[in-house]
Amino acid sequence: MPRIKTLRKVLNPPVIKGFKPYGPETGNLSPEPVNLLFEEYEALRLCDYDMLNHQQASIMMVVSRPTFTRIYASALQKIARAFVEGKQISIDGGKVYFDSDWYKCAGCGCNFNNPEREKAIEKCPLCGNPQIVSYDFPGDDDEGNARHWEYVCVCPQCGFEQEHQLGIPCSHQVCPKCTHKMKRKGTPGCKF
Amino acid sequence: MKVAIASNGNTLESGLDSTFARCNFFVVYDPETRAMEFIPNPNKDLEEGVGPASVQLLESRSVQKIVASEFGLKIKPLLDSLKIQMIVLKESKKTIKEIMVMLNQ
Numbered sequence: 001m002p003r004i005k006t007l008r009k010v011l012n013p014p015v016i017k018g019f020k021p022y023g024p025e026t027g028n029l030s031p032e033p034v035n036l037l038f039e040e041y042e043a044l045r046l047c048d049y050d051m052l053n054h055q056q057a058s059i060m061m062v063v064s065r066p067t068f069t070r071i072y073a074s075a076l077q078k079i080a081r082a083f084v085e086g087k088q089i090s091i092d093g094g095k096v097y098f099d100s101d102w103y104k105c106a107g108c109g110c111n112f113n114n115p116e117r118e119k120a121i122e123k124c125p126l127c128g129n130p131q132i133v134s135y136d137f138p139g140d141d142d143e144g145n146a147r148h149w150e151y152v153c154v155c156p157q158c159g160f161e162q163e164h165q166l167g168i169p170c171s172h173q174v175c176p177k178c179t180h181k182m183k184r185k186g187t188p189g190c191k192f
Numbered sequence: 193m194k195v196a197i198a199s200n201g202n203t204l205e206s207g208l209d210s211t212f213a214r215c216n217f218f219v220v221y222d223p224e225t226r227a228m229e230f231i232p233n234p235n236k237d238l239e240e241g242v243g244p245a246s247v248q249l250l251e252s253r254s255v256q257k258i259v260a261s262e263f264g265l266k267i268k269p270l271l272d273s274l275k276i277q278m279i280v281l282k283e284s285k286k287t288i289k290e291i292m293v294m295l296n297q
Contacts, residue, residue, distance in 0.1 A: 007269050007273065009269070096273070097269045097270075097272040097273035098272055098273075099272070100272050108281075108294060109281075109282075109284075110259075110279055110280060110281045110282075110284075111279070111280040111282070112277060112278060112279040112280065113268075113272075113277060113278050114277070115271065115272055115274075115275040115276060115277050115278075116275055125257055125277060125279055126259065126279050126281075126291070126294050126295060127294040127297060128294075128297040
């Protein structure tokens with residue numbers, strides 16, 4: 001039995017469900033579409049739209065770099081086949097989960113997420129209070145204003161600082177002085 | 193729209209358990225019909241894989257929201273793919289009854 005695929009993280013579902021060819025010949029072609037998976041769409045978006053390299057993009061999707069390269073290659077093959085054979089592309093399926101955004105309710109103080117990104121959240125799911133704050137847009141509340149992230153990783157143990165590398169979470173870095181896990185400078189719970 | 197609450201006891205006066213997957217009882221509550229069900233957690237003493245097992249149990253009862261004070265590491269991707277909403281009430285002294293009253297609104 002083959003190994004089970006790991007779940008790939010996809011930031012947002014695509015804005016459209018697929019693509020259709022046009023032109024006088026399209027009527028004679030088979031209507032069978034090429035199925036582009038969500039993970040392949042995301043790989044293409046990260047690599048060629050956001051211009052990340054495979055290593056950075058694989059970190060975003062929480063898969064290994066070789067797995068990412070295979071997903072990306074499969075995406076290119078499918079798109080090429082659709083172009084050459086004049087097939088429709090439908091973007092659907094795949095072993096993915098969508099990263100959901102977090103909110104805080106001002107009424108009951110609970111935190112909650114929105115698993116369906118297509119629908120906007122209007123009120124707290126627990127107490128129905130409409131005063132909710134999204135964590136994605138700092139500046140809406142006092143807590144958000146106080147949060148200024150710097151591109152510096154800091155060791156919470158000894159205060160050693162080094163420049164933050166994009167694509168690598170600070171917590172994956174180890175302090176070279178005291179081998180403690182690093183943190184982003186200025187984050188809550190970090191004294192430096 | 194059924195809601196699951198991770199409770200530390202089987203009465204309405206019990207509070208939220210400190211963890212989601214290893215809680216004592218799951219309360220499955222339907223705010224529309226006001227029906228509730230206390231499920232003793234069968235996965236409580238498992239060594240590992242408690243989170244997925246608990247999620248599976250609640251998913252079989254078509255729960256769409258889960259209220260707990262803390263969720264484990266592996267839970268979020270699982271719940272995101274099942275489109276179940278997580279509601280985190282940190283260090284809350286609220287009883288199950290109070291949470292149900294809030295959900296009725």
